[in-house]
Each structure stands twice: as C-alpha cells, then as structure tokens.
Amino acid sequence: MTPDFPEIRDAVRRVCAQFPGAYWQKLEDAAAYPTKFVEAMTEAGFLASLIPESFGGAGLPLRAAAVILEEIHASGCNAAACHAQMYIMGSLLRHGSAAQKQKYLPEIAAGRLRLQAFGVTEPTSGSDTTSLATRAVREGDHYVVTGQKVWTSRAFQSDLMLLLARTTPVPDVKKKSEGLSLFLVDMKTPGITVKPLKAMINHNTTEVFLDQARVPAENLIGQEGKGFSYVLDSMNAERLLIAAECLGDGRWFTEKAVAYTKDRKVFGRPIGQNQGVQFPIARAYAELQAAELMVREGCALFDAGQPCGPQANMGKMLASEASWHAGEACLQSHGGFGFAREYDVERKWRETRLYQVAPISTNLILSYVAEHVLGLPRSY
Numbered sequence: 001m002t003p004d005f006p007e008i009r010d011a012v013r014r015v016c017a018q019f020p021g022a023y024w025q026k027l028e029d030a031a032a033y034p035t036k037f038v039e040a041m042t043e044a045g046f047l048a049s050l051i052p053e054s055f056g057g058a059g060l061p062l063r064a065a066a067v068i069l070e071e072i073h074a075s076g077c078n079a080a081a082c083h084a085q086m087y088i089m090g091s092l093l094r095h096g097s098a099a100q101k102q103k104y105l106p107e108i109a110a111g112r113l114r115l116q117a118f119g120v121t122e123p124t125s126g127s128d129t130t131s132l133a134t135r136a137v138r139e140g141d142h143y144v145v146t147g148q149k150v151w152t153s154r155a156f157q158s159d160l161m162l163l164l165a166r167t168t169p170v171p172d173v174k175k176k177s178e179g180l181s182l183f184l185v186d187m188k189t190p191g192i193t194v195k196p197l198k199a200m201i202n203h204n205t206t207e208v209f210l211d212q213a214r215v216p217a218e219n220l221i222g223q224e225g226k227g228f229s230y231v232l233d234s235m236n237a238e239r240l241l242i243a244a245e246c247l248g249d250g251r252w253f254t255e256k257a258v259a260y261t262k263d264r265k266v267f268g269r270p271i272g273q274n275q276g277v278q279f280p281i282a283r284a285y286a287e288l289q290a291a292e293l294m295v296r297e298g299c300a301l302f303d304a305g306q307p308c309g310p311q312a313n314m315g316k317m318l319a320s321e322a323s324w325h326a327g328e329a330c331l332q333s334h335g336g337f338g339f340a341r342e343y344d345v346e347r348k349w350r351e352t353r354l355y356q357v358a359p360i361s362t363n364l365i366l367s368y369v370a371e372h373v374l375g376l377p378r379s380y
Contacts, residue, residue, distance in 0.1 A: 001292065005067045012068055015040050016075035021344040024078065028202045028347065033157050038081050041072075042111035047085050051093070055101060056109035062237055063299035066244035073248025074255075076344060078351055080203045081154060083245065084116045087238040088162045091182060095222035095230045104160070104184065117161035117187070119149040119208055120231065127364055129164070130176035130228065134210065136165035136183065138224075142214040143167070143183065145191075151358070153205040155194045161185045161208070163215075164227050173225075182227035184219045201350050236302060236312040238359055243295045243312075246319035249352040250288040253326035256345065257281045257333045271333065280329035287322035294318055310373050317365040320355035327352050 003009055019037050027034055041047055049065045051057025058064075065086050072079040089108060092100060092115075107113040125131040134147025145165055155161060161184075168179030185192070191213035197205045222230055258281065261272030271277050298311030327349045331338040338345045356362050370376040 001289070004296075005064050008064060008067055009071050011044065012046065012071035013075055015044050015046075016072060016077045019077050021076055021342070021347070024076075024202075024344070024347060025341055031196070031198070031202060031204075033154070033204050034078075034081050035157075037077065039111070041082055047082055047111070048109035050086050050089060051105055051109045055105035057105070061299070061303040062240060063296070063303060066241055066295065066299055069241055070244040070248040070251075073245045074251040075248075076252055076348070079245055080351075081116065081157070083238075083241050084118055084154065085114065087234050087241055088115055088118050090234045090237055091162060091221055091230050092184065094233060095182070095226075096184075099218075100184070100221070113159045114154075114157060115160045115162065115184075116154040117152050117158035117208075119152050119155075119161050119163040119185070121151045122148060123150045127361065129231070130180070132164065132166060132180070134163075134165040136167050136181060136215070138167070138217065139214075141217050143181075143217060143220070145183070145185075145210045145213045145215055147210050149208040149210075151197070151205055152194075152208045153203045155187065155206040155208050156196070157204060158187055161187055162221075163210075164231055167224050167227075177228045179225050180228040181224045182221040182230050183215050184221060185213070185215055186219075189213050189215065201354060203354075235359075236298070236308050239312040239316040240295060240298045240302065240308075242355060242359060243291070243298075243316040243319035246316075246323040246352065246355050247288060247292055247295065249348060250284065250291075250319070250323040250326040252348060253323070253330035253345075253352075254281060254285050254288070256343075257326070257330040260330075261333050277333050280325070281333065284322060284326035284329050287318070287325060291315065291318035291322045310369065313360075313365045313368050316355075316360070317362055320352075320362070323352045324356060 045058055046068050048057035049060040049068060053059040069079045069083055108115050122132045136143040136145045163183045163185045164180055166179055167181040170176055173179040191211045193209040195207045197207050199205055261277055262270055264271050294311055294315040298308045298315045301308035301311060331345050331349050334345055337343055367379050371378050
C-alpha cells in the first residue's frame, strides 16, 4: 500500500541514519540510555508531534505519530525511549487542568522536561490493574503515597512520572475500577527510590519504591477516583503506537532477509531461491500487510474521535505476531550469522519479542475480543 506522510518518513529516516547498529550495540554493552538519539528526535520535533501547537507541539494526528515510530524501527533503531512520552502525555492533554497543561506541555514539547515513566504495573497485580496496592492518602494540600511499581521503564531518565494509585480502598467502592487516581509525580520527590531491573533487552527498566512520598494535590490529574478510566483512555493510543513499531520491525526484518537471501549462495545458488527459505519471509510479509490495514483503521477511528478498542487491540496483536514471524524468518535465513551481533538481527529479534507480552499480552487481547467483540462470557 502507498506509504502515507512521506515527508515525515523521509525526515525520520534522515535522523535515524545518524544512529547505526553500532550505536545501539554500545548502549547494550553499557546498559545505557540513548540520550543522543532522544535529543535528536526532540530537536527534530518528533516527540512533540501529538502536543497541540498552542503548547509548542506539532498538533499532528495519531496516525502521524504512528508513522514516526514505524520508521524509527524500520531504520533499525528503537523507539522505546520515545514512545511513552507520546501516549503518556495524552492523559495530561485530555484530562489535566488548564493550569497543568500550561505548566507542563510547553516544557515537554521543548524537551526541557521528560515525561517517559508510567507507574502502573506492580509485582503482585500484573495485568490486573484494579488490584494494585499503591496507596495515596490525602493530607491537607498533599497526597502521601506509599507502594511499589515494577517494569517502570526510564524512571531514571524522566523528570516526571504518571502514577496510578488507589485513593479509596476497595471495600469502599462499588467497582474495583473506581477509587484509583492519576498523578503527575516529580521524580525528585523525597521518598522515591528507583532501582534498575536487568532484562533481556535494553529498555532501561526499573522498580520504583514510594515511601511516604508527598505529592502536591494540584498534581492530581482530573477527578479523584477516576484515574483508571483516564488510563484506559490512553491505552488505545498506546496499542496503536506499539503496533506501528512492530510494523517497522517487520519491515526491517523482511528487507534484511530479502537482501541477505538474494546475495548468500550455497551449493551454487542463492538460498532465497529455495522455497523453504522464501516462503516464511513471504508469509510474514503478507501478515504485515494485513496488520497494517488494521492499524490504519484504528488510527483513523481514533483521530475521528470514534471508538477504536477492537481495532487497537487486534492491530497490536496482529502486528506483534507478524513482526515476530518476520524476525524468526530473518534469523533463520541468516543461519549462524543471525546470532552475530554485527548483523543486528539478534538484537532486533529480542526487541520485537517483547510486544507479545507488553504493553498487553496476546492472551488478554484475545479475552477482550471474545468478550467485547464476540459477546462471549468473561473468562476471568
């Protein structure tokens, strides 16, 4: 299909060309954050793409942001240090007060403040967000917050964290989804401790501990007790943006596999001439094309202000599986060289595997489709 936003795609590729595989390999060796890459993307205005022009951003639609992330991944780079700022900002934009927007959005757009940490998941609750244990208790003009978050990526590199905490105990609410509140938290607040969490991929992820951390009441996003609905409001955008990253990975794998199998000769002929090699690549390509249609539909609905939950969830699932199949085909076609770091295949292969688990697992998406699309009884 015809690529949309061609000027944006070209501009993203020009920035990414400055950050080849060797750059990302060195970051992995040091478990380091891609500071220069984030700075370059910020200076180019890409991280402020969804912030309205009135606050210093570009005011672009979600589809344009998806294109940015897709091209980052298709160029062999990784947008993990960028994407959260795009969708986390949505909660502030849609539900924050006028004073909050004026205070934070211009600073985020200019890159003077980083909002890349999302404090939702906890060790005991996992995907069962309404069971989180972090508590925020109102004391005068502050909330006192105590609890623990896990898989909070980039907490060391963020100035602000969007935090979900329970303000009303479960026994005092009609539904578990009530009584949760959303806060903008300054990461320098006393009582906050951040510890690195080593993982298979270099996403700079952490554990965050909050011990009587005092958060100003003015940092509450929207109404107290409505935080879960605000988070849900951002999840469709998050899933569509992550799906776009998967599409970019799939493109990278496919292009890499095609180029290699055309050139690599064994037994006097290109290995790409063998159906056993070409069929997995071709099937993955077809899956990517189909997934892209679903992602485009989801973005169109989101930008039109229409419900897009089924498209966002199915688009994320289909794109993550297509990118994984493309990665498998690419790695397999490279043989032993696929495991050599200099080819970058093994790095991208590890990176794209994440997306069948986060930000939502494939099984939960299937449960969503079964219940909310097909009308089957809830399974959990």
